[in-house]
Amino acid sequence: MMAGIVPSFRWTFSLSALEHGAFVFGGLLLYVLVTRISRQRRPPSAAIAWVLVIAVVPYMGIPLFLLFGTRKFIRPSRAVPVWSALNEDQASPSWATRLLAVLSVPPPTCNRSIRFHEDGAVSQQALLALIDSAQQHIDLCTFIFSNDVTGSELSAALMRSAKRGIRVRVLLDAIGGLRSTRSQISALRDAGVTVRWFMPVLHNPLRGRINLRNHRKLVVCDGETLWSGGRNFASEYFIDVDGCAAWPDLSFVVQGPLASQAQLLFEHDWHAAGGRKSSMPHNKPAVMNVTNGVPAQLVPSGPDYADDVMYEMLLTAAYQAQQRIVAVTPYFVPDEALLAAWCIACRRGVQVILLIPARSNHRLADWARERALRELVRAGAQVYLFPTMIHAKAVIVDTELALCGSANLDGRSLFLNFELMTAFYGPSEITWLATWVWRHIQQSNPYEVREPSWWRDLMEGMVRAVGFQL
Numbered sequence: 001m002m003a004g005i006v007p008s009f010r011w012t013f014s015l016s017a018l019e020h021g022a023f024v025f026g027g028l029l030l031y032v033l034v035t036r037i038s039r040q041r042r043p044p045s046a047a048i049a050w051v052l053v054i055a056v057v058p059y060m061g062i063p064l065f066l067l068f069g070t071r072k073f074i075r076p077s078r079a080v081p082v083w084s085a086l087n088e089d090q091a092s093p094s095w096a097t098r099l100l101a102v103l104s105v106p107p108p109t110c111n112r113s114i115r116f117h118e119d120g121a122v123s124q125q126a127l128l129a130l131i132d133s134a135q136q137h138i139d140l141c142t143f144i145f146s147n148d149v150t151g152s153e154l155s156a157a158l159m160r161s162a163k164r165g166i167r168v169r170v171l172l173d174a175i176g177g178l179r180s181t182r183s184q185i186s187a188l189r190d191a192g193v194t195v196r197w198f199m200p201v202l203h204n205p206l207r208g209r210i211n212l213r214n215h216r217k218l219v220v221c222d223g224e225t226l227w228s229g230g231r232n233f234a235s236e237y238f239i240d241v242d243g244c245a246a247w248p249d250l251s252f253v254v255q256g257p258l259a260s261q262a263q264l265l266f267e268h269d270w271h272a273a274g275g276r277k278s279s280m281p282h283n284k285p286a287v288m289n290v291t292n293g294v295p296a297q298l299v300p301s302g303p304d305y306a307d308d309v310m311y312e313m314l315l316t317a318a319y320q321a322q323q324r325i326v327a328v329t330p331y332f333v334p335d336e337a338l339l340a341a342w343c344i345a346c347r348r349g350v351q352v353i354l355l356i357p358a359r360s361n362h363r364l365a366d367w368a369r370e371r372a373l374r375e376l377v378r379a380g381a382q383v384y385l386f387p388t389m390i391h392a393k394a395v396i397v398d399t400e401l402a403l404c405g406s407a408n409l410d411g412r413s414l415f416l417n418f419e420l421m422t423a424f425y426g427p428s429e430i431t432w433l434a435t436w437v438w439r440h441i442q443q444s445n446p447y448e449v450r451e452p453s454w455w456r457d458l459m460e461g462m463v464r465a466v467g468f469q470l
Helices: 017-037 044-056 058-068 095-102 120-133 149-163 182-190 257-273 309-320 336-347 363-378 411-416 427-441 454-465
Strands: 109-111 113-117 137-142 167-173 194-198 218-221 225-229 251-255 294-301 324-328 351-357 382-386 394-397 401-405 419-424
Touching (some): 017 044, 095 309, 109 257, 113 120, 113 427, 120 149, 120 218, 120 225, 120 251, 137 149, 137 257, 167 257, 194 257, 225 257, 225 401, 251 257, 257 294, 257 419, 294 309, 294 427, 309 336, 309 394, 324 427, 351 363, 351 427, 363 382, 363 454, 394 427, 401 427, 419 427
Parallel strands (some): 324 351, 351 382
Antiparallel strands (some): 113 251, 137 218, 218 225, 294 419, 324 394, 394 401, 401 419
């Protein structure tokens, strides 16, 4: 290179200030069009976060929004229940069954039996026995299917059933399923088990977004028996391993028509995983006759429903409750509206009790919850910290409703994930769940409000800004 000659460089990609501004404006316009045309409601924190990302770092924000920003997989139309068609001789549905009917979830059912499992080893043995006793078909859906002792025993049971001629289908979430191994899946398929991945990381973007994960846990045998709850299929949810106690969790087995409804839900998810669109069937509201069985109702929620079912259920419960709201969850990151509803419930005399782990397995979620916990306690709620990780998810409202299943009390479960809760209306089931929570509260310490330092308050605010993705 000759001395005195300064080489000149020209960026292959450069925009003037005006062009950059136009690009940012186009990105924001795209956000408005996508969210408004598809009528996607989202929490204010989520909307603000996306707008800031698109405005500040548009060249990253716009592609990220196109990949992760869509919140609904399909938008089925709402079914409007005709209440006059109900039998006038029967009692009107409670606020819960009325709301769920409008939200087009399956109607309440009366079942032969419902048995809860608080002990992980007992739950595991019940599940294995259920699989071994199946006569026609077994359908399993889960978020995590680990290649450990528990996963191996479950795989062996599924393969035994497949080899004796039972149709066995396994639906695994593609992200949660990363704990599965290739050899584990190959062994299942070689034995005759059909395995399908729900929304793989690399897939047609028209068939859903990467951040819409299937968090439902269910096993249906012969359309007559349902195993469900909050447990993933990994050892920490069932048994003690390497000196570490299993996480406290809940699952249950239902015999009755609730299982056939769960079968339909699995079919819907199975077809969605295969790339074929299907909409949830609209169900007419049903009035329960509690003299003929144990009343319960499936409460699915997620991108496959027009409404945010579980979120609207919790909001309504906060304003309908008269005596108590008792909740247990591993992650507590509510949006502003739900937090305000619970604070208002406290101020009007409702006893609000929350049980959470002192430290969960997701540190960011623990940071994001602090502001909500301080506000809730100041409003009069009682918050208890369980000394170890607790993974159960349950909400009890007065003495007329208890919810148990897979949904956490955070933005991801309430707005993004495919989730499955079950509503229990029988006094025995409600009492059992309330007693279980109370026993664990007695082993916990009350949460004490401490004013954060300025830097911690700043960090909490930053983490909470993306709390809907945690």
